[in-house]
Amino acid sequence: MLIDEFLPEYDFEERHSIKISAEAAAIYEAAQDVDFSESLILRVLLTLRGMSSDALSIRNLRYSKFRILGERPAKEILIGLAGKFWTPWGDLQDVDSENFREFQKEGYAKAAWNFSIDDMGRGLRLTTETRIKCIGDSSRRYFGLYWTVVQPFSGWIRIEMLKAIKQRAELGGVAA
DSSP states (O other), rough: HHHHHOOOSSEEEEEEEEEEOOOOOHHHHHHHHHOOOHHHHHHHHHHHHHOOOOOSSSGGGGGGGGGGEEEETTTEEEEEEEETTTSSTTTOOOOOOOTTTTTOOTTOEEEEEEEEEESSSEEEEEEEEEEEEEEEEHHHHHHHHHHHHHHHHHHHHHHHHHHHHHHHHHHOOOOO
């Protein structure tokens, strides 16, 4: 998987999945295009995280410091970000598929976040995994404290995203 290639070693990890009754191509397309701002829960949670929730989709994450690191159509999409996530503005760094692996700025962390589609034999499963690698002991301590508070909400955001993608893929409709 791309996430293994870009961030094989990490300090923190979170994973969620959902079964979806749709073709892999439809799930992949829904994952990229669903407007997460159509979900009231996601709008509130993303606003609390300090993110704009206006017309938020994976495709338009490119307008923020989130970067698409790689794609395997109908299989996986990988997003990356680096910064001091525990600070008020995050001190986000400009990383991309070319420099993400080599980013080793002391006191910072880098995050890889994917959506992957797996065949379970009797249907498909969409999984999202987030991995965080802290660069140095101080960033590991600060991120650990931050993660203790933020992780439940981060997980909730990802679960709601999976539900929105499922609805779009299965019904061809909009997020709830």
